[in-house]
Amino acid sequence: MKQIYFLRHSIRDSSVHHEHAPLTIEGQQLARQLSKFFIDKQIKQIYSSPFQRTIDTVKPTADQLALAIQTVDSFSERRVGEWVADFDSFSQSQWLDFDYKHLNGESHSMTSKTVSIRLLKVF
Incomplete structure (x- = not known):
């Protein structure tokens, strides 16, 4: 049976106010620790959005397994609009009201209407 693992990026550097923000030092450490989980999972392919923080999250695993990271442009995040200083509150509002x-x-x-289409194109 085929298993697919979905990951969210590690801790993003929120002092960088654009979509290509890198990981924090702690986020990089967590990404390295995450790679240990995948040692025995028989991973054959790694896909990532083109965002630096997502690539940096899976890079330690890809390096450990000697796999290339295949970036998929359609794996993008929703547009937030203007910069959100308190992202936790914003996120909570979005989970409480899917139209927020x-x-x-x-x-x-x-x-949510486009997520399944994006996945079907890749797999």
Whole structure:
């Protein structure tokens, strides 16, 4: 049976206010620790969004398993809109109301319709 593991990126450097923010030092350490989990999982392929923080999250695992990271442009995050200083509150609002969004942003309702299509294109 085929198993697919989905990961969210490790701790992002929130002082960088754009989508290509790297991981924090702690986020990098956690990514290295995560690679230990996958040692015996028989991983054959690794896919990532093109965001630096997602690539950096899976890189230690890819290096350990001698696998290339295949970036998939359609693996993107929802658009938040303007910069959100208190992302935890914003995220909580989005989980409580799937139609909640900021100006020029996307709600969970808007993005959930395209997720299965994106996955089907890859797999």
